[in-house]
Amino acid sequence: MNIGDVAKQAGLPAKTIRYYEDIGLIKPLRDTNGYRAFRPSDVHKLVFLARSRALGFTIEDCRALLALWEDQDRASADVRAIAKEHLSQIETKIADLESMRSTLSDLVRDCAGDSRPDCPILQKLENFPAGQTQ
Amino acid sequence: MNIGDVAKQAGLPAKTIRYYEDIGLIKPLRDTNGYRAFRPSDVHKLVFLARSRALGFTIEDCRALLALWEDQDRASADVRAIAKEHLSQIETKIADLESMRSTLSDLVRDCAGDSRPDCPILQKLENFPAGQTQ
């Protein structure tokens, strides 16, 4: 199977698939003309990768998950540990973003948004306490 | 004022401040020894930048906000537009992360986390519909 078809099946851009080969996540064979020749197992892995990435796992998480996925003797707990760690990172991010949202929506609410030069948003950006997350 | 003191005042690493100079956000003077010499207005700008960045504005947003901040004749509406756009991006991100969280926490909940090799997380990563945000 060529890269274009695989890209459709996995829902990933061809560029991304080449990149995944570069960094060693997949190792497709090659045809005599140099084209990548994807086996069903490669496609399967790419689908797995697409889904894991969509859930926000990092590439290194994905690498670990793939290794566990391929290991018949892995412990369920190993996978769970990765997922739990990731989940807690997601929860931290959500909390950060919610605090940003609340500050920002206060600012926007207080701003008349007219043509006068005095803007409460800029005033608050000068004055509210800094040092939040990113 | 030297960069170390400014860093403390603004709550930014010195490296970041140098970077902000590199990309033209600030233009501190120089002492004869080559050290950056920050005026109060530079410090003020850096505080503003730290706060805007803490609220998740991109550097380019910050550049625009700084320009408006310095422009006596700006319209309040311009600032509000940037803030509103940013707010809606934050809200999209939160929604994305919440959908990740709900899927992931389902997965984690269903996983015994023991030493058996069958793991529902990996099974679901093979099977649930892909194509979410990132």
Next chain:
DNA sequence: CTTGACCCTCCAGTGACTAGAACCCCCATA
């Protein structure tokens, strides 16, 4: 005079791609 804290520049790396250039390969049509 030395030590240690501070400052400087420049280069490279991060994560996860993405854009683009310059090229090769294959098939169908005129």
Next chain:
DNA sequence: TATGGGGGTTCTAGTCACTGGAGGGTCAAG
């Protein structure tokens, strides 16, 4: 047979917002 289009290939460099490190200069105190 040319040619056009749609694949494929490699390579380099760019993205964003820093961050780390090497290798050095400056300054104040002891």
